[in-house]
Amino acid sequence: MLTLNINYKVLPDRLITIKLPETVRLGRHELVIVLEENDADTNIADTNAEMLM
8 A cells, every 4th residue: 555645736727636656556446535624724615515505
């Protein structure tokens, strides 16, 4: 198993691209993404949820 820690600023298009190291074998893999939100980010998410409702 390989763990990558990436700090990334999410832009309005919400699109990310990740280049994996050459050591990753070709073929199917399971990719798990965990987003750790800061307190300030949580407030923004709450506001966005309210706007969608």
